[in-house]
Amino acid sequence: MCFIAGVWSSCAIMQVYCSLHHLISCSSLTPIQRPEMYIIGAQPLCSQLSGLSQGQRKLCQLYQDHMVYIGDGAKTGIKECQYQFRQRRWNCSTVDNTSVFGRVMQIGSRETAFTYAISAAGVVNAISRACREGELSTCGCSRAARPRDLPRDWLWGGCGDNVHYGYRFAREFVDAREREKNYPRGSSEHTRMLMNLQNNEAGRQAVYNLANVACKCHGVSGSCSLKTCWLQLADFRRVGEFLKEKYDSAAAMRIGRKGKLEQVDKRFNAPTPEDLVYIDPSPDYCLRNETTGSLGTQGRLCNKTSEGMDGCELMCCGRGYDQFKTYKHERCHCKFHWCCYVKCKRCTTLVDQFVCK
Numbered sequence: 001m002c003f004i005a006g007v008w009s010s011c012a013i014m015q016v017y018c019s020l021h022h023l024i025s026c027s028s029l030t031p032i033q034r035p036e037m038y039i040i041g042a043q044p045l046c047s048q049l050s051g052l053s054q055g056q057r058k059l060c061q062l063y064q065d066h067m068v069y070i071g072d073g074a075k076t077g078i079k080e081c082q083y084q085f086r087q088r089r090w091n092c093s094t095v096d097n098t099s100v101f102g103r104v105m106q107i108g109s110r111e112t113a114f115t116y117a118i119s120a121a122g123v124v125n126a127i128s129r130a131c132r133e134g135e136l137s138t139c140g141c142s143r144a145a146r147p148r149d150l151p152r153d154w155l156w157g158g159c160g161d162n163v164h165y166g167y168r169f170a171r172e173f174v175d176a177r178e179r180e181k182n183y184p185r186g187s188s189e190h191t192r193m194l195m196n197l198q199n200n201e202a203g204r205q206a207v208y209n210l211a212n213v214a215c216k217c218h219g220v221s222g223s224c225s226l227k228t229c230w231l232q233l234a235d236f237r238r239v240g241e242f243l244k245e246k247y248d249s250a251a252a253m254r255i256g257r258k259g260k261l262e263q264v265d266k267r268f269n270a271p272t273p274e275d276l277v278y279i280d281p282s283p284d285y286c287l288r289n290e291t292t293g294s295l296g297t298q299g300r301l302c303n304k305t306s307e308g309m310d311g312c313e314l315m316c317c318g319r320g321y322d323q324f325k326t327y328k329h330e331r332c333h334c335k336f337h338w339c340c341y342v343k344c345k346r347c348t349t350l351v352d353q354f355v356c357k
């Protein structure tokens with residue numbers, strides 16, 4: 001544990017944050033021996049974070065209390081990525097200290113697009129919620145306008161998640177490092193920068209657009225004669241599912257004549273700011289490859305009967321699989337007791353498991 005911006009927090013959060021998106025070493029983020037240096041207002045927090053770009057360092061100094069939420073948000077994004085991709089060859093695993101996702105991010109692939117989007121989404125999510133909870137000095141409850149279609153006798157104005165602030169802050173902070181680079185238009189670095197910016201935006205918009213009205217009933221014995229409503233973030237799982245759909249329909253782009261991204265296949269609808277885009281084809285992630293950073297699928301569990309990506313045929317890339325028997329522990333023979341609890345037994349069954357060669 002270490003002390004960051006006045007909040008006890010795991011050091012890993014900051015490490016995750018500072019290497020987010022970028023192949024920057026966090027090794028200078030040594031275990032913190034002098035926690036007193038990390039109290040709000042003390043400068044060393046921001047200079048200690050080796051992963052920050054120049055613009056981000058300035059923002060860090062101005063908004064020190066935001067930093068821990070940025071780290072939390074990034075972590076939520078990564079966890080969601082791992083959930084969404086748990087049954088795919090590329091499973092969003094984090095590899096080492098030097099970069100969260102490893103060399104795979106050097107390729108401007110769909111997978112890279114997804115990680116940018118989901119991490120930006122995580123940051124919007126965490127900051128918006130922190131505002132509502134009164135954790136940040138520069139924002140509070142949402143001040144979103146009353147939706148037009150809200151029934152007239154419902155009250156508007158409970159303390160809502162401040163997605164507006166979360167969106168704007170994340171745009172400043174996450175995009176800062178892309179925007180401050182000065183790559184020549186049309187260069188491959190510039191193209192990649194445009195890709196990153198678009199995917200960051202898609203992630204932010206997902207959180208912003210999925211936030212919805214939540215209401216609570218008041219009134220005598222649940223009569224619900226009065227309702228109070230406010231703006232509330234969607235469950236982050238929903239954001240993950242939404243972005244996974246965007247991953248499946250991501251648009252292949254290339255650099256156009258004016259140095260802007262253009263769609264490779266113009267027969268499809270042009271991507272909107274909500275859509276993910278990529279510029280490089282994905283590796284197949286079948287074999288371990290140090291150059292591309294692919295971990296390969298050897299040793300991954302697969303499903304013998306599934307014909308999907310989690311099926312042994314696709315997951316193991318035709319290399320075949322080994323079969324194991326393992327014990328699986330489950331809750332079973334559950335009985336409902338009046339009132340109100342459920343009591344279960346623990347059963348152990350022998351199951352077959354399949355693992356890629």
Ligand SMILES: *[C@@H]1O[C@H](CO)[C@@H](O)[C@H](O)[C@H]1NC(C)=O
Binds near residue numbers: 096097098
């Ligand atoms: C990660 O950091 C730990 C401790 O700082 C170190 O022992 C380990 O070698 C590092 N791993 C990589 C892959 O850099």
Ligand SMILES: *[C@@H]1O[C@H](CO)[C@@H](O)[C@H](O)[C@H]1NC(C)=O
Binds near residue numbers: 283287288289291
């Ligand atoms: C790793 O991937 C690169 C790029 O796709 C390819 O050129 C190289 O042959 C691969 N190396 C191995 C050991 O498969």
Ligand SMILES: *[C@@H]1O[C@H](CO)[C@@H](O)[C@H](O)[C@H]1NC(C)=O
Binds near residue numbers: 082091295297300
């Ligand atoms: C993802 O795949 C890698 C490589 O096959 C494996 O080592 C790792 O345990 C997997 N991670 C998760 C979260 O399933």
Ligand SMILES: *[C@@H]1O[C@H](CO)[C@@H](O)[C@H](O)[C@H]1NC(C)=O
Binds near residue numbers: 304
């Ligand atoms: C394997 O795939 C089949 C078919 O999709 C599915 O019904 C089954 O639940 C899966 N088994 C496991 C252990 O996930």
